[in-house]
Amino acid sequence: MSAPIVFIDGDQGTTGLQIHERLRNRTDLSLLTLADAERKDPLRRAEAINACDIAILCLPDAAARDAVGSIENPAVRVIDASSAHRTHPDWTYGFPEMSAGQAERIADARRVTNPGCYPTGAIGLLRPLLQAGLIPGDYPVSIHAVSGYSGRGRAGVEEHEGQGAANAPLFQVYGLELAHKHTPEIQQHAGLGQRPIFVPAYGAFRQGIVLTVPIELRLLAPGVDGAALHTCLAKHYADAAHVQVLPLHESSALKQLDPQALNGTNDMRLSVFPNMEHGQVLLSAVFDNLGKGASGAAVQNLNLMLR
Incomplete structure (x- = not known):
């Protein structure tokens, strides 16, 4: 054959x-x-x-x-x-x-x-939590992400690696009109009942993404906390070869997230950062925009x- x-x-x-x-x-x-x-x-x-x-x-x-x-x-x-x-x-x-x-x-x-690269991180974080009912479908979701400049394709690579590279911006937030083409994709496949706010950015590194979603626990059902969100994600991806959920004790030791940490792989790392004093949780995804993305x-x- x-x-x-x-x-x-x-x-x-x-x-x-x-x-x-x-x-x-x-x-x-x-x-x-x-x-x-x-x-x-x-x-x-x-x-x-x-x-x-x-x-x-x-x-x-x-x-x-x-x-x-x-x-x-x-x-x-x-x-x-x-x-x-x-x-x-x-x-x-x-x-x-x-x-x-x-x-x-x-x-x-x-x-x-x-x-899409950004939707991979956003949907990877949100869909299991919405399916489990831990985040309601009408939750006002905000998504912030920073990608390597290769996310712009050839134009981004040329700007940062071509003849004018010395003048390339170190950081730029875009999509200010809140109409990025990935937003409908995120809403549909994450299962959101309303359009999320999505704010993307490019950094002066070739590839890699850090995407974060802040969560207010006061807007969730009583008893839903950071540990419950983490348990749900860990259970959902327990058998996944290319998506890992960082244990809470490991995420609590982190002081920053490196968007380039998984470059060259097809892996995505999800983390949950609870602040119980203030009733807030930060969800994050790190992956290669040219790999898993x-x-x-x-x-x-x-x-x-x-x-």
């Missing part, structure tokens, strides 16, 4: 390059690549996507939709790393640890949409679909 053919459409971008690097030495699959002169040829790309078993789309949203529209071969399966289909009801959300049975749904799916997640989903 021949090895499955995997075509990465857009393998010269930040996500596509890392996916290619993770797959290039695999012997259980065959990578289909296009020559430089063919990458922007729509006919050649259409031929390639219809000749593969699984296509991984690392494209802008409009181009991803066009690529899916060019598929005529019903046997072709797709992993879309863009945000084009993340809230589409016909696409399976590619976050295997999100809920029971999600990994199996991904394994059987024809169309899988990779989660992009290319690592795509390869994880690919492995599920190939099994």
Whole structure:
């Protein structure tokens, strides 16, 4: 039996390059690549996507939709790393640890949409707590996150590593209009009853994310405290290979969070920081925006679909 053919459409971008690097030495699959002169040829790309078993789309949203529209071969399966289909009801959300049975749904799916980098952390923290009823669906959620500049794609890398790198900003908060495209994705897949406030930022480091969600215990049911939130998360991810919940005694010893701590991995580390004196809890997620937040997640989903 021949090895499955995997075509990465857009393998010269930040996500596509890392996916290619993770797959290039695999012997259980065959990578289909296009020559430089063919990458922007729509006919050649259409031929390639219809000749593969699984296509991984690392494209802008409009181009991803066009690529899916060019598929005529019903046997072709797709992993879309863009945000084009993340809230589409016909696409399976590619976050295997999100809920029971999600990994199996991904394994059987024809169309899988990779989660966004920020939503991976936000949903990873919030969904188990909402499903358990510890956080109500109408809770006024605020999410703050800082990503490495590679989250901007080539533009961010060029700004910080190109000729004008000396003038690159050290830190910049953006999304000030509170209309970031990841917000509907977070709301839908976390199970929130109302739109969260999401404030993202870029730092002067290449990759990695720290995402935090502050919680006011007075807005939760009586008896719900930091320990209860931690127990819920720890139970949900007890068997997860790529999501770890830091024990409370270890998080209590931390003085800061390093967004680069898990770079180069497909892992995500969740932590709970209770302040019982003031009735407040900080939830945090640390992971690689190009790993669990992009290319690592795509390869994880690919492995599920190939099994």
